[in-house]
Amino acid sequence: MNPGRALIEVRGLTKVYRPRRSTPTIALDNVALSVEEGEFVALVGPSGCGKTTMLKILAGLVPTFDGHVSLGGHPVSGPSSDVGVVFQQPTLLPWRTILENIMIPIEVQRLDKGAGLDRAHQLMDTVGLAGFGDKYPKELSGGMQQRAGICRALIHDPKVLLMDEPFGALDAMTREFMNEELQRIWLTSGKTVVFVTHSIPEAAFLADRVVVMTPRPGRIAEVVDVDLSRPRSLGDMATAAAGITLDRIRAHFNNSSMVD
Numbered sequence: 624m625n626p627g628r629a630l631i632e633v634r635g636l637t638k639v640y641r642p643r644r645s646t647p648t649i650a651l652d653n654v655a656l657s658v659e660e661g662e663f664v665a666l667v668g669p670s671g672c673g674k675t676t677m678l679k680i681l682a683g684l685v686p687t688f689d690g691h692v693s694l695g696g697h698p699v700s701g702p703s704s705d706v707g708v709v710f711q712q713p714t715l716l717p718w719r720t721i722l723e724n725i726m727i728p729i730e731v732q733r734l735d736k737g738a739g740l741d742r743a744h745q746l747m748d749t750v751g752l753a754g755f756g757d758k759y760p761k762e763l764s765g766g767m768q769q770r771a772g773i774c775r776a777l778i779h780d781p782k783v784l785l786m787d788e789p790f791g792a793l794d795a796m797t798r799e800f801m802n803e804e805l806q807r808i809w810l811t812s813g814k815t816v817v818f819v820t821h822s823i824p825e826a827a828f829l830a831d832r833v834v835v836m837t838p839r840p841g842r843i844a845e846v847v848d849v850d851l852s853r854p855r856s857l858g859d860m861a862t863a864a865a866g867i868t869l870d871r872i873r874a875h876f877n878n879s880s881m882v883d
């Protein structure tokens with residue numbers, strides 16, 4: 624971790640989708656955000672406020688936008704090996720084993736296979752998938768598949784992990800377990816994480832700062848600091864200090880259905 628140094632810089636970011644046969648949509652409007660190296664930042668906001676759009680832009684998956692977006696001082700102009708992405712669905716290839724799925728970025732980026740295999744086993748150990756490398760995705764539970772997706776995103780040792788509702792499809796108990804797992808992985812890896820969620824408790828449990836977005840067009844309504852010590856336990860979220868943070872975030876959504 625290198626505190627005080629912005630790894631991700633977003634200034635004046637506006638994204639307008641212009642479909643050929645319908646009216647344009649302003650997904651993001653003049654968004655500014657700096658994320659420091661090693662920081663965990665969560666994005667929350669109502670459906671359609673541009674959270675996924677923001678993440679895709681950071682991932683270099685959206686070619687056109689207005690404003691400045693940089694990663695490590697370099698303007699984002701396409702996918703980068705400095706970034707790992709985890710989506711809501713694990714998107715594992717069904718005909719490949721778990722280990723073969725995790726190794727995909729090593730193959731695509733033509734990195735050293737031996738070192739990649741060592742790291743894959745290390746990551747599988749870390750997330751509790753040791754011994755499952757030879758299984759196929761359908762043989763694993765949803766939570767295990769999502770853990771494999773996290774290993775795949777981390778296999779090439781990216782600086783930044785972008786996560787788009789990674790636990791949204793999991794049952795409540797698995798989701799809580801995955802939140803604790805992710806905190807542990809983040810604490811040991813020192814990665815910079817940007818995490819999209821609809822769940823305010825999840826955002827407050829995981830993040831150093833919670834970025835609250837307005838309904839579309841997405842702007843930043845408030846950035847809420849979460850001043851709770853690490854490592855956090857789920858029980859910590861029932862304390863008065865956590866309650867103040869949760870209320871502060873929830874106040875933005877009193878008339879919205881997004882609150883979990």
Ligand SMILES: Nc1ncnc2c1ncn2[C@@H]1O[C@H](COP(=O)(O)OP(=O)(O)OP(=O)(O)O)[C@@H](O)[C@H]1O
Pocket residue numbers: 640641642648649650668669670671672673674675676677839
């Ligand atoms: N490829 C696209 N073409 C046209 N419009 C799009 C496209 N992608 C997103 N949009 C529109 O941009 C707006 C923001 O979408 P986005 O998916 O970024 O929101 P979101 O906050 O992630 O939503 P949700 O919480 O429901 O996933 C929405 O109105 C959406 O319909």
